[in-house]
Amino acid sequence: MESHEHDVLIVGGGGAGLRAAIAVCEANPKLSVAVISKVYPMRSHTVSAEGGAAGVINPGDSLDEHAYDTISGGDWLCDQDAVEAFVKEAPEELLRLEHWGCPWSREPDGHIAVRAFGGMKRMRTWFAADKTGFHMLHTLFQTSLKYETVIRYDEWFVTKLLVDDGCVQGAVAIELMSGKIQAITANAIILCTGGCGRVFPFTTNANIKNGDGMALAYRAGAPLKDMEFVQYHPTGLPFTGILITEAARAEGGYMLNKDGYRYLQDYNLGKPQPKPVLRSMELGPRDRLSQAFVMEMEKGRTIKGPYGDIVHLDLRHLGEKLISTKLPFVRELCLKYQNIDPIKELIPVRPVVHYMMGGVHTDINGATPLPGLYAAGEVACVSINGANRLGSNSLPELLVFGARVGRAAAEFASKHTAPSAAILAQAMDENRRLRKQLLEKTGGGERIATIRDEMQKAIENGAGIYRTGTSLLETVTKLRELQQRYTNTVLDDRGLTFNTELIAAMELGFMLDAAEAIVQCALHRTESRGAHQRTDFPKRNDEKFLAHSLVHRNADGSSRVEYLPVKITRWPPGERVYGEPSQTKDAQAGR
Amino acid sequence: MAETIQLEVTRYSPEHDAAPAFQRFEVPYRKDWVVLDALNYIKDKLDGSLSYRWSCRMGICGSCGMMVNGEPRLTCATFLSPYTPDAVRVEPLRYFPVVRDLVIEMTDFMVKLQRVKPWIIRKEEKSIADGEYLQTPQQLDVYKQFSMCINCMLCYAACPVYGLDPLFTGPAAIALAQRYNIDSRDQGAKERLDILSQHEGIWACTFVGECTEVCPKHVDPAGAIQQYKLTAAKEWFKSLLMPWGAK
């Protein structure tokens, strides 16, 4: 078995991974950095982000306001010290990206332009037309090509983290091209593998978002945090799950039920105005909009489409010029994938899973409780997003925490020495396990797709937008059954060269672990907060649950959930209000 | 209305086969299914050993480029409806080595991309404290089109020059080099010109123009290359007539 040695190993080549790689190089140019990605880095899911990245640059704006919007939007589950650091560093990071060539949209005088975004009280969302994530990722990737100490392992799939004596010292990976299973050792490992939206049936996430890093960390002994908080984006195309960006609502789109009525006014989100009002109606936070959809569906006021219930997004009144300049990608997506022209027709939309607020538990520098293991980006939970993420906060999160984790890992790696021999023995074991369990197995007979579909159905039913204790327990049972059936999967593909079925089988294993974590955390949190809504416990319970859920894996494979109090610095928990009352509330609070 | 449609898909396993061959599958026909959905159906339900790349399903990641009935297309953006009731032939992207089934070897492109230095080159960097480089919407407009490249490599599959001479740098790499050349913040045009004015760079292009026709993001790489040739020619004349003005 071949092994490779590096100082820092980064698993995942998206926004966070590439930013971390650059940060390591700049912190210590002598370190050798490996970036492993199961796809070529420019295919990472960062590429599909559309709306924008928030950073305070307007003179009328302030870091405190960005922090407050983030914390209140997160229903006070955010660690406030992390949020304060985040809002301070976000504009610097976005500016650094501009220096690296990112084509941010501009004001006529040449300065960076910002726009409104849901949940943000002031305009502070930087954008690059409506392809912000695409431009950010390509800028980061192309800039990373400058650094000669970054060694990339493109299309290598990490199957296991190597842990010795409680320290993470490397990873085992399959090189897709040849099927060779190899070990890569490093002093510091950074997970930047993204979220796990593919656990759910309707999701904006790409095929590659399977919770790989979350499961790798979980199996290695690191806890996962706040997994029950799953963000639904209120406007996704029904069959494909393709996201219709929040920017369409920020520019003034309306959401209509089957009677052509702007139904959001019934759900405490303000009164309908002809022009968009920040933090009200269609620009309210995502979780409230998704919940409004479910309630409309229960009232029978949604439209029955060929793929399930939908509502309509109306952009017709915005006119052709505005749609072509500010929302060209939205128009392109609707035409190419659903054959609908937003200039003339209504767009069918429904809530789709979009983002995981939860993830691997890290501190403010991206370090997990396991020495040597770090995480940043969607895979991590710092937590700055709390119970609900505001739109345009996740792109700067990649940059801010990607940079922080890079620097922290560089410092750690500079001080520590070569990994132990026991590590390589573990890698050989993993090699044997993969061959025996997956490649050489005969008999049995479950197809991967069957188990995956059943998992997705079960989790949407039991742990979707609204959850109850009963539905969650049913899902727990179903997941246990699926875990058992998973050990009986048989592959059609026994080849070594580019065996994507083998990868799919491992991704399914990772997804089952992530699903288990989500459901267990949801079961134990008997309150409703942000994106986690329990119909049997509809109120927020700050006495018991102003804390993060931490789920650990026990030695026998079962899980245990503990709680870690949220760090409150300057903003005591208040009530999340949107629309008009929020102005009064702020006035009362003397802001 | 047809209930099913036939897909004729290239199969090749380097461990067993000497050359690629076609295999036929019958998949359900849906009006809003794209070729990728049909491939996913085959992999999920019929034959899990079919290998191909895909990720975002919305034409932005660039993974799913393949030949559909002889044309380079993103399979996530190609509906089955225009082809029915005939069979749809899906082959790996042309002019690249075939690794397995519909998967091609693309490190040639990755090497060429790096070679053209696709990053901002400046003599002096501005510090973060000094704020952004000012760039008006008109200046952004100048290079915006070329920055839309998703690296799907359909243009390479359409370029006969690349097919006949694999050393050619290729449309996407040159278009990305040009994107940086004409970005008002960049000062590296001379460095890139030295790299690209070699025989396998811009001058190998004979303006067939097919790259632009197949580009799913309307980047117009052919236009980028011709514009680059004009600039290169101007620079050459300038260096001839005003050798003292070397930058």
Add this chain to the structure above:
Amino acid sequence: MTPQETKGATQYTTYHPRWYRTRVSTYWWLGKWCYLKFVLRELSSIFVAYFVVITLLQIHSVSRGPEAYARFEERMWNPLMIALDAISFLFVLFHTITWFNLAPRAMVVRLGGKRVPEILIAGSNYVAWLVISASVAWFILR
């Protein structure tokens, strides 16, 4: 294609001998109409060169007097030369039209921040062609 250049920044799997390389046929250009058009366009430059040479010879013979010109005309007035001239003329037209249509892709003119539409650039070439041809014709036929 062996990805030899790594320069340390990217490391790739070395050349796998069993990857399949499809041979590009010598007749690749017959496969698609657009490729055929391209090859004809390139071929037309031979005929353009021929046309230029003939025109130069014609002008040369004019400069040497009416007998030289009459001899030139006699040599040109046979079926083979007429056919060749006709074909060349068609190719020159084809060459010119494709050139003018492609010109705006290479020449990007910006006025007041907006890009001048391609049809104007191509169109101005056509107009110039017509004007110059008309002037030359008037000059000669006068």
